[in-house]
Amino acid sequence: MTAKRKLSYRENTEQKKLLADFLSKSAHFELSEEQLGKLYDYADLVVETKQFGNLISAKDSEKFLSRHIADSLMPYIYCCQAQIYADIKPLPSYFKEAHINSRWADMGAGAGCPVFPLAIAMPQVQFYAVEPRHMRVEFMNYAKEKLGLKNLTVVGKRFETSGLADLDFISCRALSTFENDWERAQPALKKGGLFVTLKSFNSISHLENDPAVNIWKYKLPNEEQDYALVSRGNK
Numbered sequence: 001m002t003a004k005r006k007l008s009y010r011e012n013t014e015q016k017k018l019l020a021d022f023l024s025k026s027a028h029f030e031l032s033e034e035q036l037g038k039l040y041d042y043a044d045l046v047v048e049t050k051q052f053g054n055l056i057s058a059k060d061s062e063k064f065l066s067r068h069i070a071d072s073l074m075p076y077i078y079c080c081q082a083q084i085y086a087d088i089k090p091l092p093s094y095f096k097e098a099h100i101n102s103r104w105a106d107m108g109a110g111a112g113c114p115v116f117p118l119a120i121a122m123p124q125v126q127f128y129a130v131e132p133r134h135m136r137v138e139f140m141n142y143a144k145e146k147l148g149l150k151n152l153t154v155v156g157k158r159f160e161t162s163g164l165a166d167l168d169f170i171s172c173r174a175l176s177t178f179e180n181d182w183e184r185a186q187p188a189l190k191k192g193g194l195f196v197t198l199k200s201f202n203s204i205s206h207l208e209n210d211p212a213v214n215i216w217k218y219k220l221p222n223e224e225q226d227y228a229l230v231s232r233g234n235k
Helices: 013-024 033-048 064-072 074-084 115-121 134-147 178-188 201-207
Strands: 103-107 126-130 152-155 167-173 189-200 213-218 227-233
Touching: 013 064, 033 064, 033 115, 033 134, 064 074, 064 115, 074 115, 074 189, 074 213, 074 227, 103 115, 103 178, 115 126, 115 134, 115 152, 134 152, 167 178, 178 189, 178 201, 189 201, 201 213, 201 227
Parallel strands: 103 126, 103 167, 126 152, 167 189
Antiparallel strands: 189 227, 213 227
């Protein structure tokens, strides 16, 4: 019996609709057909490319757009649209300028979330995907070439030894605790730069009354738990 071919994300109407509905909730937010196509192709590369090891669990491979791509785009959605939400603190001025010749590093990039979706969404920003694990680095270089991402550089080192400094933005996704991630990121941020991280809300709820941080709570499609985008400026 012939094995059933896995549906490409370009053909996965259910997942595409979940992502589109999620993005449409952000007023005036949209991506071009070319950008959406690259997101689908990136999802396929993560799920289907096996020569670099298993990059994602079988369970998450079935919902890569609605879970991982949607989550990865939260910094861009926040950057473009946060000022219209009444429940968010005033947006730092340096975050509003994220589209203009900024340098943005992602710590512990793994297989490329959130940095690949962000690089696709913000072609005018120079991104650095920093990851010490060799197989993940090999995959990201492979995916970068396949997708033609000229604004992304893969750095195969630990963040502390990467040589990156004076950065406008540093991000990470579910890497460690907020406090540990901030301690690693802060020395490489320029004055007025911003650290932004994506985490489960439960893991950062103790920061709600911390005046130094900004928290944006959100839901992802078909996910029960709450998530949070947490940012802190380097004053």
